[in-house]
Amino acid sequence: MHKKVWIAAGDIMLVGLRDYQDDKVDIILNYMPDEARLLKAYNELPDNIRLNEGIADGINDYVLK
Numbered sequence: 001m002h003k004k005v006w007i008a009a010g011d012i013m014l015v016g017l018r019d020y021q022d023d024k025v026d027i028i029l030n031y032m033p034d035e036a037r038l039l040k041a042y043n044e045l046p047d048n049i050r051l052n053e054g055i056a057d058g059i060n061d062y063v064l065k
Contacts, residue, residue, distance in 0.1 A: 005030050012036045012045070 007013070007030060014029040031039065039045050 012039070012049075 005027075007027070012031045013027055014031070015025040016028050018024050018026065033051075036045075036051055040049070040051055
């Protein structure tokens with residue numbers, strides 16, 4: 001089942017590499033801001049990723065730096 005999800009720059013996603021196409025991936029999950037914060041708290045994200053929690057509009061809730 002496929003569904004359309006908008007992806008913005010800085011989104012944290014889970015992707016799957018394709019065995020037969022090296023230049024393409026399948027997006028498995030686009031994490032919500034609260035899920036990304038939990039991943040950071042559980043040390044599942046690298047230390048150089050900073051989550052921006054101060055933006056109130058909800059469009060850019062986290063930014064990779």
